[in-house]
Amino acid sequence: MRFGVVRFPGTWSDLDCFHVLSEVYGQEVRYVWHRETDLSDLDCVILPGGFSYGDYLRPGAIARFSPVMAAVADFAAAGKLVLGICNGFQILCEAGLLPGALLRNNHLQFRCQWVYLRVENVETPFTLSCVQGQVLKIPISHGDGNYFADPETLAELERTGRVVFRYATPAGEVTPEANPNGSLNNIAGIINRAGNVLGMMPHPERASEEVLGSADGRYIWDSIIRWADGRHPA
Amino acid sequence: MTWLARVYVTLKPVVNDPQGLTIRQALADLGFGSVRQVRSGKYFEIQLEAPDRDAAEAQVDAFCRRLLANPVIEDYRFEVEQLSPARA
Numbered sequence: 001m002r003f004g005v006v007r008f009p010g011t012w013s014d015l016d017c018f019h020v021l022s023e024v025y026g027q028e029v030r031y032v033w034h035r036e037t038d039l040s041d042l043d044c045v046i047l048p049g050g051f052s053y054g055d056y057l058r059p060g061a062i063a064r065f066s067p068v069m070a071a072v073a074d075f076a077a078a079g080k081l082v083l084g085i086c087n088g089f090q091i092l093c094e095a096g097l098l099p100g101a102l103l104r105n106n107h108l109q110f111r112c113q114w115v116y117l118r119v120e121n122v123e124t125p126f127t128l129s130c131v132q133g134q135v136l137k138i139p140i141s142h143g144d145g146n147y148f149a150d151p152e153t154l155a156e157l158e159r160t161g162r163v164v165f166r167y168a169t170p171a172g173e174v175t176p177e178a179n180p181n182g183s184l185n186n187i188a189g190i191i192n193r194a195g196n197v198l199g200m201m202p203h204p205e206r207a208s209e210e211v212l213g214s215a216d217g218r219y220i221w222d223s224i225i226r227w228a229d230g231r232h233p234a
Numbered sequence: 235m236t237w238l239a240r241v242y243v244t245l246k247p248v249v250n251d252p253q254g255l256t257i258r259q260a261l262a263d264l265g266f267g268s269v270r271q272v273r274s275g276k277y278f279e280i281q282l283e284a285p286d287r288d289a290a291e292a293q294v295d296a297f298c299r300r301l302l303a304n305p306v307i308e309d310y311r312f313e314v315e316q317l318s319p320a321r322a
Binding site: 105 | 252306
């Protein structure tokens with residue numbers, strides 16, 4: 001399958017995503033500049049982390065109007081996979097491709113640390129290699145990861161299994177202490193109604209090789225590749 | 235004619251505002267015991283061209299809805315003031 005890694009001015013995790021997909025997984029990958037509008041050669045688009053447009057106004061608020069985002073919306077509407085990581089998650093929310101918003105962390109600190117994610121839904125293209133309730137060790141690195149949605153939206157996300165990852169203890173208990181930013185219901189990642197657009201604050205690309213302290217991010221890449229292989233058998 | 239819009243973007247009342255809480259605590263630490271609540275927000279001054287007040291206000295409202303405020307978490311309000319008279 002062929003991945004695209006989008007680069008906005010201020011994106012900083014593009015190289016890591018490219019490295020993991022090309023070097024660790026041997027997949028075809030190309031960078032997508034934010035002014036591009038043709039994604040027809042791609043099967044999965046990654047919106048990486050960083051500080052697009054310096055986080056001016058709100059994280060993701062300017063990037064969502066980059067020309068590539070109209071193409072990403074069409075790409076998503078066609079059922080292809082979109083994965084937003086950190087700033088990419090913020091951009092997807094600003095663009096309305098995912099519900100809710102990411103607020104300033106409740107303690108106002110930028111947090112760069114390991115967290116543990118409990119996988120809540122394994123019936124998505126991004127988690128089908130996981131087992132229900134599995135705990136993934138993956139780092140966060142953000143100042144605005146405090147997930148917020150109005151009560152109706154939150155209830156719908158919960159009722160329909162669209163909360164995919166929750167901050168938890170290493171044993172998989174969802175507790176206030178395991179929540180690094182104040183996110184409602186310890187939410188670390190959600191998926192759209194159609195099940196092909198996932199946003200998550202933690203960085204799987206920074207935890208895909210044992211030498212980095214965890215390779216649990218591989219469950220997410222494995223899932224995406226397995227899902228695509230299932231649809232387009234070699 | 236040219237108009238000046240003053241735009242205020244604030245977090246919705248239901249959204250927690252840790253910056254406001256921290257500022258309130260700092261004011262209390264400085265001895266300002268009268269402070270009951272602080273809500274932080276953003277302020278913009280925008281100069282724009284429009285034929286009349288209604289048109290100016292309609293434009294600024296669109297600026298807010300499209301970009302300046304995120305309706306999921308923020309409210310906005312604004313006022314417009316005429317800066318230069320219409321050309322004869």
